[in-house]
Amino acid sequence: MACSKSAKNKVDYFSNAPDIVIDKILESMPIRMAARTSVLSKQWRHAWLSLxxxxxxxxxxxxxxxxxxxxxxxxxxxxxxxxxxxxxxxxxxxxxxxxxxxxxxxxxxxxxxxxxxxxxxxxxxxxxxxxxxxxxxxxxxxxxxxxxxxxxxxxxxxxxxxxxxxxxxxxxxxxxxxxxxxxxxxxxxxxxxxxxxxxxxDHIVIDAPSLQTLVLNGDFQSLAFGNLRSLKSISVCLKTMPKNHTTTVATIDAVNLLASSCQLRYIKFDGHLCKLFAAGGNIRSSSVTFNNLHGLCLSNLDLSNFDAFRYLLSMVECCPYIKKLDISVISSQNVGQNIVDFNYNYKLDHLREVIISGITGSSAELKLVEYLLAISTVLENLFLKCGKLGIDSKLKMSSALMGFPRASPKARLLFLEK
Missing domain, CATH: 3.80.10 (Leucine-rich repeat, LRR (right-handed beta-alpha superhelix))
Incomplete structure (x- = not known):
């Protein structure tokens, strides 16, 4: 008797679940499975049809x-x-x-x-x-x-x-x-x-005053911006190099304009775009400074191209407040000691993390690491992701890296596996 009375007093919480709970459950299911819940109870019968x-x-x-x-x-x-x-x-x-x-x-x-x-x-x-x-x-x-x-x-x-x-x-x-x-x-x-x-x-014009994030990954001949006062993040990757010099200059001017017209906090440029900028003249010559930038990513760089290498250094110096620098290398070679002018008097007082991917141990890469260690006063971690590199080559490179002077007493060199 007691058991029978207890069974009658039991509440079927599943069949009488609140609508908001039923909706959350149904939203997490594939649509066909959600449809099958219609057989569970009267309350569930039509619930899935109001998803x-x-x-x-x-x-x-x-x-x-x-x-x-x-x-x-x-x-x-x-x-x-x-x-x-x-x-x-x-x-x-x-x-x-x-x-x-x-x-x-x-x-x-x-x-x-x-x-x-x-x-x-x-x-x-x-x-x-x-x-x-x-x-x-x-x-x-x-x-x-x-x-x-x-x-x-x-x-x-x-x-x-x-x-x-x-x-x-x-x-x-x-x-x-x-x-x-x-x-x-x-x-x-x-x-x-x-x-x-x-x-x-081929010719991209973007005028969007509320735009905060812009990603362009494809081919174009020229790029122009209208009002982008709210832009905080831009990523531009070119699949091939533009052929028209006039439109190239327009693209360089458009990107340089962003330094003064918006509050950019993150930039990602790929190797083709960096090569395009390098061919169009050093970005530093126009006194461009990205004062609000916290993150800079330069991907698929060909350090065998000395103009691109100089552009890399110039771009770093145009971003005095960056906290994170991410560089990936697809090609590099040995360079002479004085081919690239390094400004060791310039200092990065906010950079805390550097990631360099595709390292093969060339002198161009080593000079880049040496330079970054010498100018980064608060650097904490410099991560190196090696490309095709044998154990002997890695040991030789490690020995060279350990001898580089460091502006930051906290700076650590760390090798990361792919």
Whole structure:
């Protein structure tokens, strides 16, 4: 009797979980698994149909495979069915798009544009095609990420994305030079912009007063900036060298302008860009100083190019307040003692950490290490990541490094394994 009464008084916490708990549980599940929770209880029956985050990524399409081929019709029907039965807003939509489903996804985006969508991520997996027009109707977008699409100019009645803060475009082909400028022209809230491996746009102009993070990884002939007063981080990697000297000068001027026009705290330039700057004249000659910079990364440097080597030294001296310096080397050689002029009177009074990757033990690399140790008064750690280097070569290099004078009594030389 007592046991029976006790059983009646027990509360089914799972079936009677608060809505916020149910939502958190469902959001952590793949969409197909979330759908299966409808059999748990009356309260769970329709909960998954009001999810604000819908994820149809590679994992979703994998379970539709038939004889190792994706059943795109089955997958498309499932997505259409979920959206048709969905109640409430959809704030986030993540989609891997098989090329065969391209005719259907336009309707999905049209549905989202009327349901308050704030984040859209679409990866076009197999075939480049034009982004569907309804994407421009999503006026509440905060985050937009597109991969492998052709981007036509927005429709004439497009007024911009007034709330957009994060824009990522990868493997995108701009059909006209104005496609990009028309897209971001009225995105005054944009904080993060990443362009990766694009095509169809040789001359990049960026005017975004709220932009804080800029990443450019691809090919361009020239780069120009408008109002970037809020910019704090910039990363520019060129796949190949520009050929036009006039546009090269424009790019150098644009980057130099950032020293006085914004509050940059982090810069990453790759080897091609450094070589371009070196060919255009020493950056130091224009009295450029990045006074707010805390982190400097120069990647894929060819120290066999003496102009690039001098540029490296000049760039370091243009950043008197850096705390972390990251350098990666792809090629270097032995240099004469006086080929490069080292200004040992210059001091870095804030640099605490240096990482140099790809070390092979050449005299160019050793002179660089010697110089950094001599001018860094508060340096704590200098990490060396060796390239293809035998044990004997590493021991010989270690012996040379130990003999270098150090401006900082706390400076340590540490070898890191890959």
């Amino acid at each position: 604000e985050k819908l994820n149809f990524d590679a994992g979703f399409w994998a379970v539709t495979k038939d004889n190792s081929n994706v059943d795109w019709r089955k997958g498309s029907q499932i997505i259409s069915g979920i959206l048709l039965c969905h109640s409430g807003p959809v704030h986030e939509f993540d989609l891997n798009l098989p090329c065969e489903a391209c005719m259907t996804y336009r309707h999905w985006i049209s549905f989202l544009s009327k349901n308050g969508v704030r984040k859209i991520v679409i990866r076009n997996c197999y075939l480049k095609m034009a982004i569907t027009t309804p994407i421009f109707w999503c006026s509440e977008l905060v985050h937009l990420e597109l991969s492998a699409f052709n981007l036509n100019p927005p429709p004439t009645d497009f007024i911009g994305f007034p709330n957009l803060k994060h824009l990522v475009l990868a493997e995108v082909k701009f059909i006209t030079q104005s496609s990009f400028s028309s897209l971001i022209g009225n995105c005054r809230m944009l904080e993060t912009l990443k362009l990766v491996n694009w095509s169809g746009m």
